[in-house]
Amino acid sequence: MEYIKNPMDIERGSFEIIGSEMAQHNFSEEELLIVKRTIHTTGDFDYQNIVHISEDAIESAKALLKRGITIYTDTNMALSGINKAALKKLGCEVKCYVAHEEVAKIAKERGITRSMAGVEKAVEEGVKFFVFGNAPTAIFKLLDLVREGKVNPKFVVGAPVGFVGAKESKEELLKYNIPNITIRGRKGGSNVAAAIVNAIMYMIVERD
Amino acid sequence: MEYIKNPMDIERGSFEIIGSEMAQHNFSEEELLIVKRTIHTTGDFDYQNIVHISEDAIESAKALLKRGITIYTDTNMALSGINKAALKKLGCEVKCYVAHEEVAKIAKERGITRSMAGVEKAVEEGVKFFVFGNAPTAIFKLLDLVREGKVNPKFVVGAPVGFVGAKESKEELLKYNIPNITIRGRKGGSNVAAAIVNAIMYMIVERD
Numbered sequence: 001m002e003y004i005k006n007p008m009d010i011e012r013g014s015f016e017i018i019g020s021e022m023a024q025h026n027f028s029e030e031e032l033l034i035v036k037r038t039i040h041t042t043g044d045f046d047y048q049n050i051v052h053i054s055e056d057a058i059e060s061a062k063a064l065l066k067r068g069i070t071i072y073t074d075t076n077m078a079l080s081g082i083n084k085a086a087l088k089k090l091g092c093e094v095k096c097y098v099a100h101e102e103v104a105k106i107a108k109e110r111g112i113t114r115s116m117a118g119v120e121k122a123v124e125e126g127v128k129f130f131v132f133g134n135a136p137t138a139i140f141k142l143l144d145l146v147r148e149g150k151v152n153p154k155f156v157v158g159a160p161v162g163f164v165g166a167k168e169s170k171e172e173l174l175k176y177n178i179p180n181i182t183i184r185g186r187k188g189g190s191n192v193a194a195a196i197v198n199a200i201m202y203m204i205v206e207r208d
Numbered sequence: 209m210e211y212i213k214n215p216m217d218i219e220r221g222s223f224e225i226i227g228s229e230m231a232q233h234n235f236s237e238e239e240l241l242i243v244k245r246t247i248h249t250t251g252d253f254d255y256q257n258i259v260h261i262s263e264d265a266i267e268s269a270k271a272l273l274k275r276g277i278t279i280y281t282d283t284n285m286a287l288s289g290i291n292k293a294a295l296k297k298l299g300c301e302v303k304c305y306v307a308h309e310e311v312a313k314i315a316k317e318r319g320i321t322r323s324m325a326g327v328e329k330a331v332e333e334g335v336k337f338f339v340f341g342n343a344p345t346a347i348f349k350l351l352d353l354v355r356e357g358k359v360n361p362k363f364v365v366g367a368p369v370g371f372v373g374a375k376e377s378k379e380e381l382l383k384y385n386i387p388n389i390t391i392r393g394r395k396g397g398s399n400v401a402a403a404i405v406n407a408i409m410y411m412i413v414e415r416d
Contacts, residue, residue: 137212
């Protein structure tokens with residue numbers, strides 16, 4: 001059978017189709033790269049209506065990435081989805097503590113989610129860039145710690161998906177003065193969260 | 209802030225909401241568990257219209273899982289999303305060759321995608337259960353090898369997402385007599401693919 005086999009041709013073709021089928025919009029060129037990539041990773045054009053990008057978000061994320069920081073994610077799926085070649089070029093790394101042994105133990109002892117315990121560990125390490133694709137409880141925990149003055153994140157992806165707490169956690173995040181890219185409502189997911197990070201990395205380093 | 213912190217309470221609550229908001233349907237009890245989990249992982253009720261489950265798919269997948277087989281995925285994200293505790297209880301394992309060094313070398317030499325080269329390696333190892341969440345080229349390659357009589361898969365998840373080839377690859381899969389769960393159209397993704405596998409595993413072993 002004949003089919004397109006070059007991954008870059010497939011991606012370029014996909015982005016052209018997405019652009020041609022999107023509704024009228026007012027996104028900047030960089031915002032559009034992010035929105036298109038969320039549609040690319042889900043096949044769902046609804047993302048053009050629900051991606052929220054705070055005014056300072058892209059600049060703040062780019063500045064952090066250029067400094068070679070550690071990105072923390074709430075799931076191993078989000079970690080897996082973040083492009084490792086691009087991370088390496090930037091001198092960045094990505095960590096996820098949700099399946100960490102010590103974190104699991106703390107969560108069990110204290111009756112909190114592993115995601116929450118994972119946020120605490122990231123905060124101890126001075127997290128600046130946090131990516132949430134799954135756990136509303138993790139966002140709530142991060143915001144608790146922001147209010148307590150224990151952490152001052154410079155960029156957050158707020159993309160938990162779900163029906164219990166996800167929407168609320170993201171609405172809460174939007175009340176804070178944290179540079180953020182957030183998926184409003186119930187939709188989102190670790191794949192979407194990773195796609196947002198990749199879109200920003202590809203603004204700085206070439207895509208392999 | 210007060211919020212629900214017990215992961216099992218969150219999941220149970222989510223499934224109740226999904227059930228209450230779904231349209232009328234004719235899914236069997238087991239099919240419904242799969243459809244609900246795809247909605248749970250995406251926040252997208254459209255999945256109730258696009259999940260295709262072949263008549264023999266669930267039984268065939270369960271039989272394989274009970275035998276302690278190796279599941280092959282086309283992406284590390286799908287691999288990450290498959291529940292490791294459930295896999296362990298079943299004595300199953302999951303492999304993904306897309307980032308394998310030898311596979312990358314073969315792909316480069318032959319000008320094919322790494323996903324295609326990964327399928328070839330899985331076929332050499334006698335793959336019976338393949339999970340596709342991303343790569344249309346990988347599905348086309350598997351079907352090539354089926355036609356050549358080199359492999360006889362007993363269960364396939366066909367969930368590539370995208371705008372170039374994804375829909376076509378899934379329509380092609382549906383022409384074969386392979387037990388399959390397929391997401392029709394452009395939607396899908398590694399998260400959806402993993403959710404389908406998890407839904408079937410949770411029919412057999414208890415969810416942690």
